[in-house]
Amino acid sequence: MSVHRLRRALRMIVEFWVPLGILGVVMWLGSGWFTHQVFSQTYSPANQITINNTQQVNLSFSVTILSIDAEIDRQSSNTEVGIRTGGSSLQELEFEYPFVNYADLERAIAQDLGLQPEDIQDLIRYRLY
Structure with a gap:
Protein backbone atom coordinates (compact mmCIF):
# COMPACT_ATOMS: atom_id res chain seq x y z
CA MET A 1 0.00 0.00 0.00
CA PRO A 45 6.72 62.74 -29.02
CA ALA A 46 5.69 62.86 -32.65
CA ASN A 47 4.27 66.36 -32.52
CA GLN A 48 5.97 68.96 -30.38
CA ILE A 49 3.98 72.00 -29.39
CA THR A 50 5.52 75.31 -30.35
CA ILE A 51 4.13 78.68 -29.39
CA ASN A 52 5.16 81.45 -31.72
CA ASN A 53 3.06 84.30 -30.42
CA THR A 54 1.86 85.25 -26.98
CA GLN A 55 -1.17 87.32 -26.25
CA GLN A 56 -1.62 89.78 -23.44
CA VAL A 57 -5.05 90.02 -21.88
CA ASN A 58 -6.10 92.93 -19.69
CA LEU A 59 -8.79 92.24 -17.12
CA SER A 60 -10.84 94.63 -15.07
CA PHE A 61 -13.31 93.63 -12.40
CA SER A 62 -14.80 94.89 -9.18
CA VAL A 63 -14.07 93.13 -5.88
CA THR A 64 -14.17 94.02 -2.20
CA ILE A 65 -10.77 93.88 -0.53
CA LEU A 66 -11.07 92.22 2.87
CA SER A 67 -7.44 92.19 3.98
CA ILE A 68 -3.88 92.61 2.74
CA ASP A 69 -1.10 90.48 4.26
CA ALA A 70 2.49 91.44 3.48
CA GLU A 71 5.30 89.03 4.39
CA ILE A 72 8.58 90.91 4.30
CA ASP A 73 11.79 88.88 3.94
CA ARG A 74 14.62 91.27 4.72
CA GLN A 75 17.34 88.74 3.81
CA SER A 76 16.19 88.35 0.21
CA SER A 77 14.75 91.91 0.00
CA ASN A 78 11.43 90.57 -1.27
CA THR A 79 7.88 90.99 -0.06
CA GLU A 80 5.08 88.54 -0.78
CA VAL A 81 1.63 90.13 -0.63
CA GLY A 82 -1.63 88.22 -0.36
CA ILE A 83 -4.88 90.09 -0.87
CA ARG A 84 -8.12 88.42 0.26
CA THR A 85 -11.20 89.53 -1.63
CA GLY A 86 -14.94 89.12 -1.26
CA GLY A 87 -17.99 89.57 -3.47
CA SER A 88 -16.54 87.59 -6.35
CA SER A 89 -15.43 84.10 -7.30
CA LEU A 90 -11.89 85.50 -7.15
CA GLN A 91 -10.83 84.75 -3.58
CA GLU A 92 -7.19 85.83 -3.37
CA LEU A 93 -4.56 87.77 -5.28
CA GLU A 94 -0.83 87.26 -4.77
CA PHE A 95 1.96 89.69 -5.63
CA GLU A 96 5.69 89.74 -5.09
CA TYR A 97 7.67 92.97 -4.85
CA PRO A 98 11.46 93.42 -4.89
CA PHE A 99 11.63 95.82 -1.94
CA VAL A 100 10.92 95.92 1.81
CA ASN A 101 10.30 99.61 2.52
CA TYR A 102 6.74 100.15 3.81
CA ALA A 103 6.06 103.33 1.83
CA ASP A 104 7.38 101.86 -1.44
CA LEU A 105 5.36 98.72 -0.86
CA GLU A 106 2.14 100.60 -0.16
CA ARG A 107 2.64 102.75 -3.27
CA ALA A 108 3.25 99.69 -5.46
CA ILE A 109 0.19 97.87 -4.13
CA ALA A 110 -1.95 100.97 -4.56
CA GLN A 111 -0.72 101.39 -8.13
CA ASP A 112 -1.40 97.73 -8.99
CA LEU A 113 -4.91 97.88 -7.51
CA GLY A 114 -5.78 101.40 -8.70
CA LEU A 115 -6.24 102.73 -5.14
CA GLN A 116 -4.74 105.44 -2.99
CA PRO A 117 -1.84 104.55 -0.63
CA GLU A 118 -3.97 105.75 2.32
CA ASP A 119 -6.57 103.08 1.51
CA ILE A 120 -3.84 100.42 1.55
CA GLN A 121 -2.56 101.57 4.97
CA ASP A 122 -5.95 100.82 6.54
CA LEU A 123 -6.07 97.25 5.20
CA ILE A 124 -2.46 96.02 5.32
CA ARG A 125 -0.83 93.82 7.96
CA TYR A 126 2.93 93.26 7.96
CA ARG A 127 4.86 90.15 8.93
CA LEU A 128 8.64 90.37 9.13
CA TYR A 129 11.02 87.47 8.49
Missing part, protein backbone atom coordinates in the same frame (compact mmCIF):
# COMPACT_ATOMS: atom_id res chain seq x y z
CA SER A 2 2.78 2.40 0.75
CA VAL A 3 4.31 1.85 -2.70
CA HIS A 4 1.00 2.76 -4.26
CA ARG A 5 0.80 6.01 -2.23
CA LEU A 6 4.39 6.81 -3.10
CA ARG A 7 3.68 6.40 -6.81
CA ARG A 8 0.57 8.57 -6.52
CA ALA A 9 2.50 11.33 -4.70
CA LEU A 10 5.28 11.15 -7.27
CA ARG A 11 2.76 11.30 -10.09
CA MET A 12 1.13 14.39 -8.49
CA ILE A 13 4.51 16.07 -8.20
CA VAL A 14 5.36 15.33 -11.83
CA GLU A 15 1.91 16.23 -13.23
CA PHE A 16 1.19 19.37 -11.16
CA TRP A 17 4.15 20.91 -9.34
CA VAL A 18 6.82 20.54 -12.04
CA PRO A 19 4.71 22.21 -14.78
CA LEU A 20 3.69 24.88 -12.29
CA GLY A 21 7.34 25.57 -11.49
CA ILE A 22 8.26 25.69 -15.18
CA LEU A 23 5.35 28.06 -15.85
CA GLY A 24 6.54 30.31 -12.99
CA VAL A 25 10.08 30.45 -14.36
CA VAL A 26 8.80 31.22 -17.87
CA MET A 27 6.58 34.03 -16.53
CA TRP A 28 9.46 35.45 -14.47
CA LEU A 29 11.87 35.45 -17.43
CA GLY A 30 9.20 36.76 -19.81
CA SER A 31 8.25 39.63 -17.53
CA GLY A 32 11.93 40.55 -17.15
CA TRP A 33 12.37 40.61 -20.92
CA PHE A 34 9.17 42.62 -21.41
CA THR A 35 10.16 45.15 -18.73
CA HIS A 36 13.56 45.58 -20.36
CA GLN A 37 11.92 46.18 -23.76
CA VAL A 38 9.54 48.80 -22.40
CA PHE A 39 12.05 50.73 -20.30
CA SER A 40 14.82 50.70 -22.88
CA GLN A 41 12.74 52.60 -25.42
CA THR A 42 13.28 56.35 -25.63
CA TYR A 43 10.30 58.65 -25.61
CA SER A 44 10.11 61.18 -28.39
Whole structure:
Protein backbone atom coordinates (compact mmCIF):
# COMPACT_ATOMS: atom_id res chain seq x y z
CA MET A 1 0.00 0.00 0.00
CA SER A 2 2.78 2.40 0.75
CA VAL A 3 4.31 1.85 -2.70
CA HIS A 4 1.00 2.76 -4.26
CA ARG A 5 0.80 6.01 -2.23
CA LEU A 6 4.39 6.81 -3.10
CA ARG A 7 3.68 6.40 -6.81
CA ARG A 8 0.57 8.57 -6.52
CA ALA A 9 2.50 11.33 -4.70
CA LEU A 10 5.28 11.15 -7.27
CA ARG A 11 2.76 11.30 -10.09
CA MET A 12 1.13 14.39 -8.49
CA ILE A 13 4.51 16.07 -8.20
CA VAL A 14 5.36 15.33 -11.83
CA GLU A 15 1.91 16.23 -13.23
CA PHE A 16 1.19 19.37 -11.16
CA TRP A 17 4.15 20.91 -9.34
CA VAL A 18 6.82 20.54 -12.04
CA PRO A 19 4.71 22.21 -14.78
CA LEU A 20 3.69 24.88 -12.29
CA GLY A 21 7.34 25.57 -11.49
CA ILE A 22 8.26 25.69 -15.18
CA LEU A 23 5.35 28.06 -15.85
CA GLY A 24 6.54 30.31 -12.99
CA VAL A 25 10.08 30.45 -14.36
CA VAL A 26 8.80 31.22 -17.87
CA MET A 27 6.58 34.03 -16.53
CA TRP A 28 9.46 35.45 -14.47
CA LEU A 29 11.87 35.45 -17.43
CA GLY A 30 9.20 36.76 -19.81
CA SER A 31 8.25 39.63 -17.53
CA GLY A 32 11.93 40.55 -17.15
CA TRP A 33 12.37 40.61 -20.92
CA PHE A 34 9.17 42.62 -21.41
CA THR A 35 10.16 45.15 -18.73
CA HIS A 36 13.56 45.58 -20.36
CA GLN A 37 11.92 46.18 -23.76
CA VAL A 38 9.54 48.80 -22.40
CA PHE A 39 12.05 50.73 -20.30
CA SER A 40 14.82 50.70 -22.88
CA GLN A 41 12.74 52.60 -25.42
CA THR A 42 13.28 56.35 -25.63
CA TYR A 43 10.30 58.65 -25.61
CA SER A 44 10.11 61.18 -28.39
CA PRO A 45 6.72 62.74 -29.02
CA ALA A 46 5.69 62.86 -32.65
CA ASN A 47 4.27 66.36 -32.52
CA GLN A 48 5.97 68.96 -30.38
CA ILE A 49 3.98 72.00 -29.39
CA THR A 50 5.52 75.31 -30.35
CA ILE A 51 4.13 78.68 -29.39
CA ASN A 52 5.16 81.45 -31.72
CA ASN A 53 3.06 84.30 -30.42
CA THR A 54 1.86 85.25 -26.98
CA GLN A 55 -1.17 87.32 -26.25
CA GLN A 56 -1.62 89.78 -23.44
CA VAL A 57 -5.05 90.02 -21.88
CA ASN A 58 -6.10 92.93 -19.69
CA LEU A 59 -8.79 92.24 -17.12
CA SER A 60 -10.84 94.63 -15.07
CA PHE A 61 -13.31 93.63 -12.40
CA SER A 62 -14.80 94.89 -9.18
CA VAL A 63 -14.07 93.13 -5.88
CA THR A 64 -14.17 94.02 -2.20
CA ILE A 65 -10.77 93.88 -0.53
CA LEU A 66 -11.07 92.22 2.87
CA SER A 67 -7.44 92.19 3.98
CA ILE A 68 -3.88 92.61 2.74
CA ASP A 69 -1.10 90.48 4.26
CA ALA A 70 2.49 91.44 3.48
CA GLU A 71 5.30 89.03 4.39
CA ILE A 72 8.58 90.91 4.30
CA ASP A 73 11.79 88.88 3.94
CA ARG A 74 14.62 91.27 4.72
CA GLN A 75 17.34 88.74 3.81
CA SER A 76 16.19 88.35 0.21
CA SER A 77 14.75 91.91 0.00
CA ASN A 78 11.43 90.57 -1.27
CA THR A 79 7.88 90.99 -0.06
CA GLU A 80 5.08 88.54 -0.78
CA VAL A 81 1.63 90.13 -0.63
CA GLY A 82 -1.63 88.22 -0.36
CA ILE A 83 -4.88 90.09 -0.87
CA ARG A 84 -8.12 88.42 0.26
CA THR A 85 -11.20 89.53 -1.63
CA GLY A 86 -14.94 89.12 -1.26
CA GLY A 87 -17.99 89.57 -3.47
CA SER A 88 -16.54 87.59 -6.35
CA SER A 89 -15.43 84.10 -7.30
CA LEU A 90 -11.89 85.50 -7.15
CA GLN A 91 -10.83 84.75 -3.58
CA GLU A 92 -7.19 85.83 -3.37
CA LEU A 93 -4.56 87.77 -5.28
CA GLU A 94 -0.83 87.26 -4.77
CA PHE A 95 1.96 89.69 -5.63
CA GLU A 96 5.69 89.74 -5.09
CA TYR A 97 7.67 92.97 -4.85
CA PRO A 98 11.46 93.42 -4.89
CA PHE A 99 11.63 95.82 -1.94
CA VAL A 100 10.92 95.92 1.81
CA ASN A 101 10.30 99.61 2.52
CA TYR A 102 6.74 100.15 3.81
CA ALA A 103 6.06 103.33 1.83
CA ASP A 104 7.38 101.86 -1.44
CA LEU A 105 5.36 98.72 -0.86
CA GLU A 106 2.14 100.60 -0.16
CA ARG A 107 2.64 102.75 -3.27
CA ALA A 108 3.25 99.69 -5.46
CA ILE A 109 0.19 97.87 -4.13
CA ALA A 110 -1.95 100.97 -4.56
CA GLN A 111 -0.72 101.39 -8.13
CA ASP A 112 -1.40 97.73 -8.99
CA LEU A 113 -4.91 97.88 -7.51
CA GLY A 114 -5.78 101.40 -8.70
CA LEU A 115 -6.24 102.73 -5.14
CA GLN A 116 -4.74 105.44 -2.99
CA PRO A 117 -1.84 104.55 -0.63
CA GLU A 118 -3.97 105.75 2.32
CA ASP A 119 -6.57 103.08 1.51
CA ILE A 120 -3.84 100.42 1.55
CA GLN A 121 -2.56 101.57 4.97
CA ASP A 122 -5.95 100.82 6.54
CA LEU A 123 -6.07 97.25 5.20
CA ILE A 124 -2.46 96.02 5.32
CA ARG A 125 -0.83 93.82 7.96
CA TYR A 126 2.93 93.26 7.96
CA ARG A 127 4.86 90.15 8.93
CA LEU A 128 8.64 90.37 9.13
CA TYR A 129 11.02 87.47 8.49
